[in-house]
Amino acid sequence: MQNAGQFAAMSQRQDTAQAAPRAQEYKPAGAAGLTNSWHKAMAQAFAGRGLCLQSLLDQQGLDPEESDPRVLSDAYSGAWELAAARTGDAAIGLSVPAHPLIALGLLAHLVLAAHDLGDALQYLLRFSALLSPAVCMELSQDGAQTQLRVDILKGLRTTPLQRYDFIANVVLQSLNWATARRVRPLRISYPFAAPLELGRWIEVFGCELEFNAEHFCIVFDSADLRTPIPTANASVAALCERSASQAMLQRGGSIQVRVRQLLTQELSKGDPKRETIAAQLHMSERTLQRRLLEESTSFNKLLDETRRELAARYLNRGCITATEMSFALGFADPSNFYRACKRWFGHSPSRLRSPV
Secondary structure (H helix, E strand, O other): OOOHHHHHHHHHHHHHHHOOOOOOOOOOOOOOOOOHHHHHHHHHHHHOOOOOHHHHHHOOOOOOOOOOHHHHHHHHHHHHHHHHHHHOOOOHHHOOOOOHHHHHOOHHHHHHHOOEHHHHHHHHHHOHHHHOOOEEEEEEEEOOEEEEEEEEOOOOOOOOHHHHHHHHHHHHHHHHHHHOOOOOOOEEEOOOOOOOOOHHHHHHHOOEEEOOOOOEEEEEEHHHHHOEOOOOOHHHHHHHHHHHHHHHHHOOOHHHHHHHHHHHHHHHHOOOOHHHHHHHOOOOHHHHHHHHHHOOOOHHHHHHHHHHHHHHHHHHHOOOOHHHHHHHOOOOOHHHHHHHHHHHHOOOHHHHOOOO
16 A cells, blocks of 8 residues: 555646646647647647647648548658657657646556556557557566567658657656656667757767657666556556556547457467457458557457466466466467467466466
């Protein structure tokens, strides 16, 4: 249980996130566009540089009722390109809103209640569709390093560097604020050529920068993911998690919820196939893939997350052997389960399994 001082600190942090100065009034583009909180964060960052986000979106002919996530994603990419061109500042993506937690909206409370930085990241991944339907994040652990990969839904326009910069900076600033310390990544990798002058990026991120990489990713020291969050509270986290789950359903998260349910049922029969799940949902495999992408996720990501959550339950119970767990999770070979455990939890099942 948390003491009164910790509850007060939590309330103060949450109030700060809600009471951050407001940018100019805006009208979010389309029901499937960026959620209000992320749009507001961008608007504030743009306003700090003398720009109006809504004006930049309007100049691209974006229909206020547009609901196609690819069209919307292209529009926001275009806004960042225009912002960089008008300011002459390639590093404008490193601008931040009045308070970083404002971008997380409902998830700000969940992050503040998380046990540690690793749990906070898992919440952001699980509910990333509440941040933006155009952003998909995946977390993978390889021994001493943990990689957060960020993919942005693409339409006809190439995603600019500035958009990745903004996501990375807001996420890192939010996590640092929640943990009350600065956690520096080991490396940030970009699928772009290096800017001519890297001083601003080095100042903001304080880590190694890699360019011309295959994907955009932020690499952490795995030990840093155990950094505690001072305002952690399991009861508050559970309440916020239920609220986030409900919000996902209300904002179109029903497809991934249904996929998770079917995966849970199918895992004990073997490695679930996407075409099998699509058939059970009475849609084509391609349609399922598109619908999941529109919700900032993928079949493989949901399969991995479902297996990880079930594995954590089995390991905590300690009621079945590691081999039995591997087959219950749909792995054809127990060695694949061992490798997955190392990636998920940093240790083998034998070290993690609770005694009966």
